[in-house]
Amino acid sequence: PWTDVRDATRIGHRAPQTQARLVHEWGVLYRLEASSEDCLRLNVWSRGLGDGGKRPVMVWLHGGGFSGGSSGGYVYDGTNLAEQHDVVFVGVNHRLNVFGFLYLPEIGGEQYAQASNVGMLDIVLALQWVRDNIERFGGDPSNVTILGQSGGGSKVSTLLGMPDARGLFHRAIAQSGSQVRSQTPEQATRTARNVLTALNLGPSQLDALQQVPFYVLRDTLSETAGVGGFSPVMDGRTLPAHNFDPVATEVSADVPLMIGSTETEVTWNTGQNYDELDAEALRHYVRSALRSDDATADRITALYRGSRPEAGNLDLFLQIATDASNFRRGTGLQAERKAALGRAPVFKYYFNYYSPVREGALRSMHCMDIPFALHNTDVAAPVIGAGPDVKALEAKMSAAWVAFARNGDPSHAGIPAWTPFTPSGRDTMVLNPDPQLVPDYKGEHLRAVNEVMDAAEARRG
Incomplete structure (x- = not known):
């Protein structure tokens, strides 16, 4: 917390990650801002700070699967939408890859029962912040659209089936991204065991994970083949079912969807x-x-x-x-x-x-x-x-x-x-x-x- 005026004119940290292999024309549009464990950041654009406006709020979830990317890319900048279309645009950074989607309940028992889908729960927390604070930026908390492309579209699709996110958004746009099915606990546990093996840790040494510097954890896993993928898990709690298999989720049945x-x-x-x-x-x-x-x-x-x-x-x-x-x-x-x-x-x-x-x-x-x-x-x-x-x-x-x-x-x-x-x-x-x-x-x-x-x-x- 801070008690004085805070400089909020710079893009926030990105989550720890390795760089994706993109065509060079697209790669130059990445800002490549510094990464940090202190990555739970919102980037907000509005033309109506404190003016009491009721603008629609568009919350952007970046691409990069569930392992990379950030909302700081130049092409994700919200200035033009805010200025020319009079909306409040919010970009979200959250935990990714092993930091956001390492699933530990099956290995760690009760102590680690909450270690599931924390990267998605970061987004839920961001939406709660929007609900509680966006009026100060001229936005309408009762008119929030979540949108994203590629991995961002998959995050949008995942939120559609998360009870914790119900009521925090009112419309959804998924661009080139979906989440018909999520990982099962068995699949995610295999990945977790592979992570421990790569770090020379046993199932009883989960506490030691917290002592590994983030850059060591990031680099070790990026250099180790066959660990597995990191993505949302149908854990029965934060994500109770596959969102669109065999049918569409009822959690967000009344939320309009735009998709392509x-x-x-x-x-x-x-x-x-x-x-x-x-x-x-x-x-x-x-x-x-x-x-x-x-x-x-x-x-x-x-x-x-x-x-x-x-x-x-x-x-x-x-x-x-x-x-x-x-x-x-x-x-x-x-x-x-x-x-x-x-x-x-x-x-x-x-x-x-x-x-x-x-x-x-x-x-x-x-x-x-x-x-x-x-x-x-x-x-x-x-x-x-x-x-x-x-x-x-x-x-x-x-x-x-x-x-x-x-x-x-x-x-x-x-x-x-x-x-x-x-x-x-x-x-x-x-x-x-x-x-x-x-x-x-x-x-x-x-x-x-x-x-x-x-x-x-x-x-x-």
């Missing part, structure tokens, strides 16, 4: 190969993406080529691989199961603006929608390009995101009427400089890929 993905999600990291593909290479990569045989790969490829005869082999593969990824399948399944509840509207989008950067190689990559939604296209020009089309899409998308935050409906005068996604109509807003609302967009393709992927997962067991 980009056309080529897979073109986002340094491992993506952009070599042109001949027919045999195309079959090979499609077969691998679908975990199928040659005949299935050929059948799916023919379906996609039939709708886009002008597309080259590489473009066909990138679209099939994206449709087979959890970016598309997870967000699609959440939209369907949330809509099936029929208790609150679901608004679905499909982003297919193509960047001209690097001779178009990045296409419509994962993360490409963020600067348009957050009104930050100028700083993102190294990734998305610049020009009239960029500005037109920025105006339309940011206004839609704010309209949804303001009143639960993303429709506004600059785009066609955006009707909800339903099990029968499946209306989807296709977002590019000329947005169009399309019933059952790519439905035949997505159902075909989902059938193949479901069969592959059934075989794997």
Whole structure:
């Protein structure tokens, strides 16, 4: 606590983490602020400090899975949304990776019964702070929207099933991120045992974890293969069930949801190969993406080529691989199961603006929608390009995101009427400089890929 005026003009610390492998155009948009265990920070932007305003509040949850990232990235800056759309924008930093998602109740017993999903509970604490304090920043605590992209979308999706978060937010936006299922306690306990082994500690030495310097813990685990992943756990307490499997959670049944993905999600990291593909290479990569045989790969490829005869082999593969990824399948399944509840509207989008950067190689990559939604296209020009089309899409998308935050409906005068996604109509807003609302967009393709992927997962067991 402090008793005098506090300097709050600088971005807060990020959580301890290692740096992700991003395409360099996107990497420059990271601020790379210092990390610290003192990372429970809120970054708040408002044009109405102490003016008694009742502005909609947009709480941004950053990407990076559950292991990296921060709300301090330049493209996450809330200045433009606050100034031009009159909202209060809040970015949240919270514990990540082993610090936020190490699950210990099964190993540590009663003493460690609360050591579960603490990174998500940090976000709940942040939302409680918003509830209690955001009026001083000109925000309305009864009109809070949580939103995030990639890992941030997964955090949004996780909060939808957390009883502790009920009532702390009123709308939700998940961009290219989902959380259909969470880890089981058994899976998370295996990871915890692997962490102890990597640190040369036994199950009876959990107290010693608190004596390990954070940088040693971070670096040891980043250099040790096979430890496992860190993500929310269905522990029966903070997260009582899988949020969208077999059905959508009832915890947030009355909360409207906006959800979608980009056309080529897979073109986002340094491992993506952009070599042109001949027919045999195309079959090979499609077969691998679908975990199928040659005949299935050929059948799916023919379906996609039939709708886009002008597309080259590489473009066909990138679209099939994206449709087979959890970016598309997870967000699609959440939209369907949330809509099936029929208790609150679901608004679905499909982003297919193509960047001209690097001779178009990045296409419509994962993360490409963020600067348009957050009104930050100028700083993102190294990734998305610049020009009239960029500005037109920025105006339309940011206004839609704010309209949804303001009143639960993303429709506004600059785009066609955006009707909800339903099990029968499946209306989807296709977002590019000329947005169009399309019933059952790519439905035949997505159902075909989902059938193949479901069969592959059934075989794997």
